[in-house]
Amino acid sequence: MFHRVPRHALAGCVASVLVLSGCTAGSTAESRALERRGTAAPATASSPSAAAWQDPSEDLDDATVWLSTGRRSGGLEQALPAKPAGGTVYVATQCQGRGTLTVDAGRYGTSTEHCSERPDGSLNGAAMRTREAATRLKVTASPGVTWAIAVGWDRHAPQPPE
Structure with a gap:
């Protein structure tokens, strides 16, 4: 069973640091050059999609780390390795866009994220006490949702009761 830890606090912290440090959105030489070429300039700190992607x-x-997908869209199916005996398997997510992201990590758990225009995600953990056979990771995302997933294992994480 997954334990969920939302990252809303991180986005708020990043925004606070930018405000307190005096960073402002403005026209830079790079953004002016992009505008002249007809290419959109990067989002400014005041736009909802400008929150830090992690x-x-x-x-x-x-x-x-067993698997790190990098930022992508669409779906994915990929084998995960069998893990050594004992420890905790973690599945960390990040998504952005309107819709959902469903992550099925087989015996390590399944979760559905409700994505928004601000990047956000969760960290889920499944504790195992015995060697597990390999499983598959299946990711399904709504159209227009970008996402990234990382799967890792920690042998020192707390073990479940026997």
């Missing part, structure tokens, strides 16, 4: 593998701390 690679979910950063949430895995000391875990051994």
Whole structure:
């Protein structure tokens, strides 16, 4: 069973740091050059989609990363390795756009994220006490949703009761 930890506080913290440090959105030489070429300039700090995108593998701390997808859209099906005996398997997500992201990590759990224009995600963990056979990761996302997933394992994480 997954334990969910939302990242809303991180987005608020980043926004507070930008405000307190005096960073402002403005026209830069780079954004003016992009506008002249007809290319959209990067989002400014005041737009909802400008919240910091975080690679979910950063949430895995000391875990051994089995898979890190990078930012993408659409779906994915990929095998996960069998894990060594004992420990915790973590599935970290990040998504942005209107819709849902469903992550099915087989015996390690399933979760559905309700994505919005601001990047957000969760960190889920499934504790195992015995060696597990390999399983498949299946990701399904609504059209227009971008996402990233990282799966890791930590042998030092708390073990479930026997």
